Amino acid sequence: MSIRIGIIGYGNLGRGVECAVKQNPDMELAAVFTRRKPEDLQILTKSAAVCHVSEAAAWKDKIDVMILCGGSATDLPEQSPEFVKLFNIVDSFDTHAKIPTHFANVDTAAKEAGKIGIISVGWDPGMFSLNRMYASAILPNGKDYTFWGKGVSQGHSDAIRRIEGVKNAKQYTIPVEAALAAVREGKDPELSTREKHTRECFVVLEEGADASKVEQEIKTMPNYFADYDTTVHFVSEEELLRDHSGIPHGGFVLRSGKTGWEEENSHLIEYRLKLDSNPEFTSCVIVAYARAAYRLYKEGQSGAKTVFDIPPAYLSAKDGAALRAEML
Amino acid sequence: MSIRIGIIGYGNLGRGVECAVKQNPDMELAAVFTRRKPEDLQILTKSAAVCHVSEAAAWKDKIDVMILCGGSATDLPEQSPEFVKLFNIVDSFDTHAKIPTHFANVDTAAKEAGKIGIISVGWDPGMFSLNRMYASAILPNGKDYTFWGKGVSQGHSDAIRRIEGVKNAKQYTIPVEAALAAVREGKDPELSTREKHTRECFVVLEEGADASKVEQEIKTMPNYFADYDTTVHFVSEEELLRDHSGIPHGGFVLRSGKTGWEEENSHLIEYRLKLDSNPEFTSCVIVAYARAAYRLYKEGQSGAKTVFDIPPAYLSAKDGAALRAEML
Numbered sequence: 001m002s003i004r005i006g007i008i009g010y011g012n013l014g015r016g017v018e019c020a021v022k023q024n025p026d027m028e029l030a031a032v033f034t035r036r037k038p039e040d041l042q043i044l045t046k047s048a049a050v051c052h053v054s055e056a057a058a059w060k061d062k063i064d065v066m067i068l069c070g071g072s073a074t075d076l077p078e079q080s081p082e083f084v085k086l087f088n089i090v091d092s093f094d095t096h097a098k099i100p101t102h103f104a105n106v107d108t109a110a111k112e113a114g115k116i117g118i119i120s121v122g123w124d125p126g127m128f129s130l131n132r133m134y135a136s137a138i139l140p141n142g143k144d145y146t147f148w149g150k151g152v153s154q155g156h157s158d159a160i161r162r163i164e165g166v167k168n169a170k171q172y173t174i175p176v177e178a179a180l181a182a183v184r185e186g187k188d189p190e191l192s193t194r195e196k197h198t199r200e201c202f203v204v205l206e207e208g209a210d211a212s213k214v215e216q217e218i219k220t221m222p223n224y225f226a227d228y229d230t231t232v233h234f235v236s237e238e239e240l241l242r243d244h245s246g247i248p249h250g251g252f253v254l255r256s257g258k259t260g261w262e263e264e265n266s267h268l269i270e271y272r273l274k275l276d277s278n279p280e281f282t283s284c285v286i287v288a289y290a291r292a293a294y295r296l297y298k299e300g301q302s303g304a305k306t307v308f309d310i311p312p313a314y315l316s317a318k319d320g321a322a323l324r325a326e327m328l
Numbered sequence: 329m330s331i332r333i334g335i336i337g338y339g340n341l342g343r344g345v346e347c348a349v350k351q352n353p354d355m356e357l358a359a360v361f362t363r364r365k366p367e368d369l370q371i372l373t374k375s376a377a378v379c380h381v382s383e384a385a386a387w388k389d390k391i392d393v394m395i396l397c398g399g400s401a402t403d404l405p406e407q408s409p410e411f412v413k414l415f416n417i418v419d420s421f422d423t424h425a426k427i428p429t430h431f432a433n434v435d436t437a438a439k440e441a442g443k444i445g446i447i448s449v450g451w452d453p454g455m456f457s458l459n460r461m462y463a464s465a466i467l468p469n470g471k472d473y474t475f476w477g478k479g480v481s482q483g484h485s486d487a488i489r490r491i492e493g494v495k496n497a498k499q500y501t502i503p504v505e506a507a508l509a510a511v512r513e514g515k516d517p518e519l520s521t522r523e524k525h526t527r528e529c530f531v532v533l534e535e536g537a538d539a540s541k542v543e544q545e546i547k548t549m550p551n552y553f554a555d556y557d558t559t560v561h562f563v564s565e566e567e568l569l570r571d572h573s574g575i576p577h578g579g580f581v582l583r584s585g586k587t588g589w590e591e592e593n594s595h596l597i598e599y600r601l602k603l604d605s606n607p608e609f610t611s612c613v614i615v616a617y618a619r620a621a622y623r624l625y626k627e628g629q630s631g632a633k634t635v636f637d638i639p640p641a642y643l644s645a646k647d648g649a650a651l652r653a654e655m656l
Contacts, residue, residue: 016587019588022589023587127597134455134458137619137644141351257612261346265604265605267602270599270602271598272600274598276593277587280588281587284466308652308656309639312461315461316636320637324636327636328424328453328634328635
């Protein structure tokens with residue numbers, strides 16, 4: 001019997017999960033839950049139901065794993081502890097500083113309900129975290145580096161759009177090649193924020209807006225841009241939609257470390273992602289962990305989990321013998 | 329109390345394990361076991377004992393994890409099932425085709441004894457296997473590539489040394505840059521053996537040996553060289569020792585895959601290792617898994633395990649809360 005998946009929230013991430021489920025023959029999409037009017041929502045999977053989120057409880061025995069596709073700012077802190085009372089869940093909570101609190105909230109609710117709640121799944125947090133952890137356990141005497149990009153930062157694009165006179169905008173985060181090269185060469189550089197990434201912005205102005213004023217406002221925006229070398233390009237709405245409508249992302253996790261009795265040997269571990277679609281890749285990671293949630297639950301486990309807690313084999317549709325024969 | 333480690337076999341790998349234990353404050357080296365005369369063996373750790381391998385059983389209660397540093401051809405198939413009757417063990421069994429049999433043998437013995445036996449730990453099998461597995465679970469619709477090098481292949485170096493007229497030799501396996509580039513660009517190339525790697529040999533001749541005959545013999549050697557583009561350099565013994573005495577290695581695991589309802593988006597996952605010392609890095613991986621073996625045993629688990637079966641957090645000296653706060 002296949003693993004029955006539910007989706008709460010049908011934005012880019014929800015659609016990505018729907019596509020990922022299609023690629024996994026041991027899973028099926030049971031239903032999508034939305035805050036919109038269900039009759040207004042068109043999904044891609046003909047066999048799946050579309051329901052209002054208020055009806056979710058009625059699906060308690062018809063869904064094995066519920067995937068929460070809301071945002072980390074306001075949706076998930078409420079939804080994850082709430083829905084884990086009814087379902088095994090996977091979320092992509094990505095506010096790094098608030099992960100311990102979120103974990104504790106989900107853990108309490110999940111243990112009471114006897115369910116599994118896997119939080120903060122995706123690529124960062126997620127696969128990048130895993131790679132930071134494996135690499136630092138293997139090379140305890142070393143130094144970590146994470147570079148993001150080249151990719152679209154939704155948060156930075158939004159920040160530009162809030163400036164007066166801006167009609168539309170897209171922001172790319174770009175790793176500095178020289179910094180990456182220095183890390184790869186084992187130089188263990190100390191890198192400032194400015195030395196690690198640059199920011200490139202494509203901005204469509206409102207009619208009559210003052211370009212130099214907008215540019216100045218972007219470049220001096222605290223937290224978002226002031227600490228970076230930022231380039232601003234003004235483009236037409238047409239050009240923005242034509243050349244910058246994708247949501248690519250990716251990045252690099254590196255660890256350089258020393259081994260040997262006198263630390264005479266150097267090593268480099270590098271993990272890289274190059275993604276055409278940030279939400280679709282995130283969804284693929286989430287769906288693999290939904291398989292793990294299902295299996296952990298079947299074993300009788302409960303509580304909150306992260307990528308650190310889950311044996312890799314639980315993500316794969318293959319069994320242990322096949323994995324050992326084909327992949328080890 | 330720290331985790332008490334034992335080492336069986338004191339070659340490059342055993343010495344690497346000794347160095348890695350030094351870097352992990354929650355571990356201590358208790359004893360090294362050798363087939364040589366113990367009094368002839370000099371180790372680096374002053375506080376550790378050196379014993380004959382026949383005395384190992386007496387250390388049953390004084391060692392938490394025994395690390396087997398013998399070879400895969402003859403040592404480990406006998407030693408791993410034997411020593412797991414007395415100790416939790418970690419080995420680096422790397423004959424891929426025989427892993428299922430080795431796993432079964434260790435599993436039976438480990439379960440009878442109530443011990444943990446983690447097999448095939450290192451970087452390939454090991455970290456490369458893990459990355460192949462994670463990537464294929466995340467991108468089910470994709471293609472895998474593993475490239476090795478640039479690095480020294482001990483097996484190929486040995487094969488050259490067995491040729492008549494050869495005094496000494498070192499062989500490097502080198503990935504073909506154009507093939508790597510094609511994979512990274514998402515071209516999903518079909519690559520023959522010859523298109524993936526080249527082989528470069530540095531050979532010291534015996535006095536009076538026929539260089540062109542030796543070169544011919546290397547280049548046409550079945551399995552080892554015949555399917556590759558091979559370059560042979562004749563060098564003096566002095567040059568070989570000066571420029572080619574290291575044992576670097578490394579390589580790349582890549583997976584390219586498609587996502588989206590119509591598979592319209594491409595993604596690339598790349599894991600790379602660049603290692604000054606193959607045995608020292610392998611040792612670091614083994615020692616991290618020794619920590620996992622200790623913890624699994626303390627939980628009351630038993631049986632054979634591979635890297636696929638072990639939750640990542642078990643490798644780290646940090647606890648779950650610290651990992652979530654600092655690394656997720």
